[in-house]
Amino acid sequence: MESRKFHFAQALLPEGWAKDVSVAVGANGMIQSVTANGRGGRKIMGAAIPAMPNVHSHAHQRLMQGLAEKAGPGADSFWTWREVMYGFALRLGPDDLEAVAAQLYVEMLKAGFSVAGEFQYLHHQPDGAPYDEPAELSLRCLSAAEQAGIAITLLPTLYAHGGFGGQPPVTGQRRFIHSADSYLRMHETLAKACATHPLRRLGISPHSLRAVTPALLQEVLNGIAPDAPVHIHVAEQVKEVEDCVSFSGLRPVEMLLENFDLSPRWTAIHATHMTARETQRLAASGAVAGLCPTTEANLGDGIFPATDHLKEGGAIAIGSDSHITVSPSEDLRMLEYSQRLRDRTRNALASGPGASTGRTLYAAALKGGATSMTQPVGAIARGHRADIAVLDTEHPSLIGRSEDQLLDSWIFSAGNPAVAHMLVGGEHVVKNGRHIREDDIETRFRNTVRRLMT
Template sequence: MESRKFHFASALTPQGWQRDVTVTVDSGGMISGVAAGRAEGERLSGIAVPAMPNVHSHAHQRFMLGLAERAGPGADSFWTWREAMYGFALRLSPDDLEAVAAQLYVEMLKAGFSIVGEFQYLHHQPDGTPYADPAEMSLRCFAAAQHAGIGITILPTLYAFGGFGGQDPVAGQRRFLNQAERFLKIVDNLSIQAKGDPLRRVGISPHSLRAVTPELLREVVAGLPDDAPIHVHVAEQVKEVDDCLAFSGRRPVELLMESFALSDRWTAIHATHMTPAETAALARSGAIAGLCPTTEANLGDGIFPATGFMAEGGAIAIGSDSHITVSPAEDLRMLEYSQRLRDRTRNALAAGPGQSTGRTLFDAALKGGARSMRQPVGAIAPGYRADITVLDADHPLLAGRREDAALDTWIFSGGNALVKDVIVGGTQVVKDRHHVNEETIARNFRAALRRLDT
């Protein structure tokens, strides 16, 4: 790729909002210069902000969109939803997963995300037999990300057991299961495929303390590079907390912190059900809370203690998880609204008097997301990758809105409709709300749905 210049009407930079901004991108997709008051290069107009990382994705669950909203014969819960999800997960072929993931990644880009953290646990064939290449399904996510032009941190999932203390897995989990040796082969293969690609990173995702034992996880972590990210579901459900207490006498977050020295290498996905002491300790550990507010609301998980966590200096990031909706604006809005509903207040997470709530949330999720993904993003500044979302300054909802007021309007009112253009690694992948490979990817997605509906 040749070096390029993009011109924006305004841009959010580390120095604050600047007007009439030209961003120079080198041949490797990194920002080499940012100049205010200068109109050079490709004029995109609009309001430029750093693109948001999506730190938690289960791409295969996009296939079941809208198909789990019918009441069952008894009380519905996360656990009844999980059984339905297993049924869908057992049906996808490698071709199906690639098609579904590519369509999902296009939707992410059009919403203003530029990186996906793919927490991928469909490792084997539907009957549980390994593929010839044990990394087959994760490689299909790489292929989908390449077709869509999105950055990806692939997080193959370590899953070995069906409950705390090494309980036997259930039949619906047969596609997920690996022990250390085969799992590390998956990681090694992915690392080879990611080498030299600036949009790819490799980490791992021990599914949960239900699905791995500390001993197994320590064995796997010992075989990783020191900077490889680690993402883990923890304390998503009250039943999970109760089961962990019954097994260990510790709550899940307590057990995780006792078993491992957490740092910003770790992302605790959900961490919904914590005591105040756990909340403060997790915040001080440096671990990032990977929050998925729209999915957590859809599944009836509960409300993350964001006010207490952020007051203790805790880092947050956002993900769309089961992809009930795909929108950084909507997940940030839901995070704030959950705190308002619980505490019967307003502007619960604003940084202080006179501060924009949307800006506070956006800055926090951007910073935490970049650390979680281990990718050089999160700012429109030299030395960062050119991952940029452009809001449509001519949209009626943004009439008269500038700077933080524009961010607040996007997050609390406009949502995806305000995203006009998206650049990833210096390449414009969304142009005037149209993805460059949209038709081909949508056609493949529809064909996969036809196969899966037969």
């Protein structure tokens, strides 16, 4: 068995950067001790940082990466992209989803993510009929995470309607649909699958206020654990805001705040289009804003009001959503750049004069991500799980950098290739840039894609 004690030349600890850091990990994957300026343990070359949670993933969309970039005859938008996505979602069987998800989770690990927040809304067979095991596809995501060695917060999606006010679902949504009773039965099965696994957590993802009514969501919330995380898409698109106002007289974030007692248990995915008052109220609630900047840019969603949200003390986290790219560094870079482009400034989200923008962003997303995922991650410290990313300090973009300069150069220049190693619960799953099961998982993925794309 590999040593459960690791040594890093430098590491980012809660109190700041430290040199010659030894980390002892227990059999349960939790950090038992952290010692700076010491010796001992298996040396891993590079700079150790806490691994990042990915709070928003639709694994099935990895299949269509780059295949919705052809202009249509009319104006392209999120809504035309959605029709393309529905076509891909109707193709995958259980084996296909497992192969695609496993490949995605390997890519997450290689990029520096150690937790996948799987917002999983493929539930039924392509014709809409339930599988013999109604939780089949969500169980396949758990299996894929096990193969890759990534932690997972599974968020099976509650989806009942095609629009505000209980409109009937459209044909492309037939694999998603549940009643409260059928959803809760599925959730109970998944609770048993997650109960004793150290890397698994279970929550719920009401898809959106378009897809669930407040009454339906409350009925389901009453049937699950009171501390389970709740993730919901909200205010991603201008049309969604307009439709919500037309239906209820309220904007989506307002509607959410008026109907539910938001808290750190909740993650508002996107929350792109908010008024100043909504931004203040969301920040004050303690709910996490789950941001997916590369997907939001790809879909033309808009720009999240990050400067105002952070000034109000709001929490943020990041996710790769549609997986047009899978990279915490790129999502953080895009988040910062969007504010710069909108406001024609630089270092928009740095915490103050002289502060590192990369350090500010990384620290905020770590804290919000751990809260959102309800996982014991986000710090290299006793009592946290040993989820650690190690940056290659010999990468051409990182040579000569130290401490916060490493984070700035990784986020704004080097990107994924600078992630050399990954530990999840003390297991060394990425070594020198390669996943320990990369060949087998990629072979199954290749075969799946070739069959589905012919």
